[in-house]
Structure formats: structure tokens, C-alpha cells
Amino acid sequence: MTETVEIKIDHRLVKQYYEGYQHIPKSLSPVLEDLKTEGVYLDLMTPEGVFIARGYHGHQNKGYGWVFTRDASVYLTTDWLRQLFSDAIGKRQKLFRDEGTTAFRLFNGEGDGLGGISIDLYNDCALVQWYSLGIYEHRANILDALEAAYPVKAIYQKKRFREGGKYIEADDFVRGERVEFPIMVKENGVWFNVDLNDGPMTGIFLDQREVRERIREQYSQGKTMLNAFSYTGAFSVYAALGGADKTTSVDLAKRSLPMTIAQFSANGIDFEAQDIRVMDVFNYFDYALKHALTYDLVVLDPPSFARSKKRVFSVQKDYVALLEQALQLTKSGGVIVASTNYSGFDMKKFKQFIKRAFHNQQATYKILETYSQPEDFPYDETFKESHYLKVVFIQKLS
Structure with missing residues (x-):
């Protein structure tokens, strides 16, 4: 005990x-x-x-x-956890019935009643993410409960805490039947390659599902698009499918090139007709300014913190400057999709960043719409940090 x-x-x-x-x-x-x-x-x-x-x-x-x-008789037993997971699964039946989406969050930490853990579903594979050694110590009951609540083919894991001086395991397989990666999953009918056993990331950030779909539906037709901090190019794929004339994806990670090519190819998009750049986003901004490149649509979804050989980027300190630079590459009438998953400030503060950036550049703007976490990423109303995702569609008026 x-x-x-x-x-x-x-x-x-x-x-x-x-x-x-x-x-x-x-x-x-x-x-x-x-x-x-x-x-x-x-x-x-x-x-x-x-x-x-x-x-x-x-x-x-x-x-x-x-x-x-708040019940003194309750502990993290398999039976209690199975019911907790079953309740969360019951709230996601709309997604289970959606044949166009096979990857989404099954359990979202404190938003579903147990902080420190999340569970994502990729087809019939589950990915459990542990955010502390404390919750990891209860892994046997948690994994037993997950298997009892939903019949997954395999369970993989990501440790988001440091153990033995490292975060990343050589093998993230936990239980079930090993899967040959990458596998193909669908989101809003769009195909993505994912790998649950190759480092800390999988190939797609599931909490941006609604934002990506909105970009495809409303903001892409006939447009040129710059996707900064593009990772595997998910926003670019949606824009291309939405009729964008051309997309430009920029990310510093070398693996972003083959992974972005794979995502375009999975959806029948000619990747050679797109522009994929492996370079520091800020260096690309300098390059684009020098060559007088401008875009109808600019997506800014940076990591909360990043370090390269020449610079350190922090959303809290540097997002205003990032927006200012992006503004210089955005056509009049164009749209910037400003996004952050940093939990240290709320949407009100984020909008203040936007106001400051436009003021500094002597530009005017209109907020078109805002997004937060989709339904499978519920948050705890009493803990504001769990309401982390902030996305604002901004039109540059002048």
C-alpha cells in the first residue's frame, strides 16, 4: 500500500x-x-x-x-481509474464517431480529473505522457485501468520528467503489440504520418485541430502562406489543401524537411511546388525582408522556449518582437495567426502583446476570431494555467 x-x-x-x-x-x-x-x-x-x-x-x-x-475512501486503484477513464471516453463519443479523425486526446490531465498525465489515441494505439515521477509511480494501475476502459492495440509512453539525468527513453513501447512506424492517422480527413517511438514528439500537435481546419476552410484559397516554426508542416498541409497558391514552411530542425515532405506526400500534394526551409525563423525573416517577400497568411506558433547556437527565444519576453517582424512580411489585408501554448499568461495578456506589436509598427488591425483548446483538451476552471492554448486570427488593416 x-x-x-x-x-x-x-x-x-x-x-x-x-x-x-x-x-x-x-x-x-x-x-x-x-x-x-x-x-x-x-x-x-x-x-x-x-x-x-x-x-x-x-x-x-x-x-x-x-x-x-474529496472522498477519503478513494485511492488510485485500478477500478477507480478505469471509471475515470471511462467517463473521459464517454465525453468524446463525437470524436469516436467521426470517421475523418482518428487521432485525438483521450484523457487530459486535471481537465479530466487527474493532473500529471495525458493519454492520446492514434488509431488503435495509445500514447501515455507522464509529467512527474509521482504519477509514474502509479503506472501499473493506470495502464491496467486504461486497457480495461478501452481496447488499445498498443501502449507507448513519453516521460516529460527527468529520470536518471534524461527525459528520453531509447524505447517508448510499454504494452500490447509492437507497431511498425510511421503509421497514418486522419484529422478532419487529412492524413498525417506519426511515430510514437522516436523521441519526444510524434509528428503532430493534436490541440490545433480546429485551428488547422479553419485555415483550410476560410483563409487559404488563392493565398501565399508563411508557416513559421513549422515542425512537420501541418498548417502548411491544410493551407495547400485549402487552395493556397504556395506555402513556405520554416523550421530550424533538420528532420523537419523529410517529415514535412512526408506529410505533403501523404495528402497527394506536390511538395516540390511548396517551399520548405531548414533555418532559424529569425534568419528567414531577415532573408524575406531583404528579398521583399510578403505573404497573405502568416502562422506563428513558436515553442514556449527555444535555444539555438545564436539566440534564446522565450514567448513571454520575445513574442512582441516576433510579431513585429512578422508584420513586416504580412501584406496589407493579410492575416496573422498568432498562437502560443505558454500557460504563464492568459488571452487578455496575449491580446496586449498583439496591441503592443502593432502599435510599435504603427499598424492597425482587426481581431477576426480566437480559439482555445478543443473539446478533447478540457481544462480545470479553478486552475487557469490548464487553459493554456491561445490562438488569435488578426487582419492587418494598414
């Missing part, structure tokens, strides 16, 4: 946990500072010793653990 540690918390914090707050920050109790064993249960108690809620201890960038129940 996993050890249980009682933590008495300040009266001022009791109400929020009674009302459903799940996050356990480092500051909650001095006891957490000295607690070395991850995975142990944490029973939150009033100063008088009355039970409030139960969580587990697990270090990740968001804190020191997560509450998962």
Missing part, C-alpha cells in the same frame, strides 16, 4: 480545495519541501485535523502534485 502523508493547511486555503481546486503548489506546506518520495498520497487536512481532499506528491513545472478526490 502506498504511503499516505497528512498535511495540515492554512484556514485561508481550505475553502478552495473543498470547492474542487486540484493543484498542490510548493508553497502549500513546509512539509512538501522535506518530502523526498514522489508518488505518496497527500491527505490535505484542516488545522483541526478534518480531511479535505486526497492527492499525490509529484514534482513538475506546475507544482508539487495534484488532488484527485
Whole structure:
């Protein structure tokens, strides 16, 4: 039986946990500072010793653990977890019935009631992502529960915490029948190659499904498109399928070239008619300005933090400057799709970044529409950081 540690918390914090707050920050109790064993249960108690809620201890960038129940009889057992996963699957029946989409999120951490873990479905394969050693310590029950809740062919995993000095495993296969990668999945009828056993990424970010479809439907026909930080070119594929005259995909990673070619080819698109550049996005901006290149549609979806040989990029510090440079490459009347998955600020702050960038460039704009996480990426209303995705379609007026 996993050890249980009682933590008495300040009266001022009791109400929020009674009302459903799940996050356990480092500051909650001095006891957490000295607690070395991850995975142990944490029973939150009033100063008088009355039970409030139960969580587990697990270090990740968001804190020191997560509450998962306010029932003192509940633990992370296989039966309880199976019901939790079954409930999440029940909420996604629309996606299960969608023959055009075979890749989506099956379970989204605290948004579905258990922080520190996510589960994605790629055809009949599941990808479990562990965000702390604490939740990983409960992996046997979690994996048993997943198999009981949904019949997957194989389970793969990604560890998003450092263990033994490293994040990446040589082999991410966990259970079931090994799969030969890449496999082909569909999203809105668009084909993508994915690999669940080749480093930290899979080939597509599932939370941008609605944004990609909107680009295909409304913003691509007859347009020229610049896809900055393009990864495997998913936005470019959608734009090309939407009738774009030409797409330009730019990413620093060398593997982005063959992977982007593969995504175009999977959808019957002539990749040679597109422009795929392996280079630093900021260097490409300089190149485009020098050659007077402009675009009707610019997609900006940078990583929250990135480091190259010559520069360090941080969304919090550098997004305004990034937008300013993108503005110089956007035609009058053109559209910038500004996106970030950084959880450290909200949509209001993100719109302030946009306002500042346009003001600095003495340009005017109109916000056309905004997007956040799709239905399979629910967030915890009491924990604003879980509402992380912010996408704004901006038209440059002058």
C-alpha cells in the first residue's frame, strides 16, 4: 500500500480545495519541501485535523502534485481509474464517431480529473505522457485501468520528467503489440504520418485541430502562406489543401524537411511546388525582408522556449518582437495567426502583446476570431494555467 502523508493547511486555503481546486503548489506546506518520495498520497487536512481532499506528491513545472478526490475512501486503484477513464471516453463519443479523425486526446490531465498525465489515441494505439515521477509511480494501475476502459492495440509512453539525468527513453513501447512506424492517422480527413517511438514528439500537435481546419476552410484559397516554426508542416498541409497558391514552411530542425515532405506526400500534394526551409525563423525573416517577400497568411506558433547556437527565444519576453517582424512580411489585408501554448499568461495578456506589436509598427488591425483548446483538451476552471492554448486570427488593416 502506498504511503499516505497528512498535511495540515492554512484556514485561508481550505475553502478552495473543498470547492474542487486540484493543484498542490510548493508553497502549500513546509512539509512538501522535506518530502523526498514522489508518488505518496497527500491527505490535505484542516488545522483541526478534518480531511479535505486526497492527492499525490509529484514534482513538475506546475507544482508539487495534484488532488484527485474529496472522498477519503478513494485511492488510485485500478477500478477507480478505469471509471475515470471511462467517463473521459464517454465525453468524446463525437470524436469516436467521426470517421475523418482518428487521432485525438483521450484523457487530459486535471481537465479530466487527474493532473500529471495525458493519454492520446492514434488509431488503435495509445500514447501515455507522464509529467512527474509521482504519477509514474502509479503506472501499473493506470495502464491496467486504461486497457480495461478501452481496447488499445498498443501502449507507448513519453516521460516529460527527468529520470536518471534524461527525459528520453531509447524505447517508448510499454504494452500490447509492437507497431511498425510511421503509421497514418486522419484529422478532419487529412492524413498525417506519426511515430510514437522516436523521441519526444510524434509528428503532430493534436490541440490545433480546429485551428488547422479553419485555415483550410476560410483563409487559404488563392493565398501565399508563411508557416513559421513549422515542425512537420501541418498548417502548411491544410493551407495547400485549402487552395493556397504556395506555402513556405520554416523550421530550424533538420528532420523537419523529410517529415514535412512526408506529410505533403501523404495528402497527394506536390511538395516540390511548396517551399520548405531548414533555418532559424529569425534568419528567414531577415532573408524575406531583404528579398521583399510578403505573404497573405502568416502562422506563428513558436515553442514556449527555444535555444539555438545564436539566440534564446522565450514567448513571454520575445513574442512582441516576433510579431513585429512578422508584420513586416504580412501584406496589407493579410492575416496573422498568432498562437502560443505558454500557460504563464492568459488571452487578455496575449491580446496586449498583439496591441503592443502593432502599435510599435504603427499598424492597425482587426481581431477576426480566437480559439482555445478543443473539446478533447478540457481544462480545470479553478486552475487557469490548464487553459493554456491561445490562438488569435488578426487582419492587418494598414
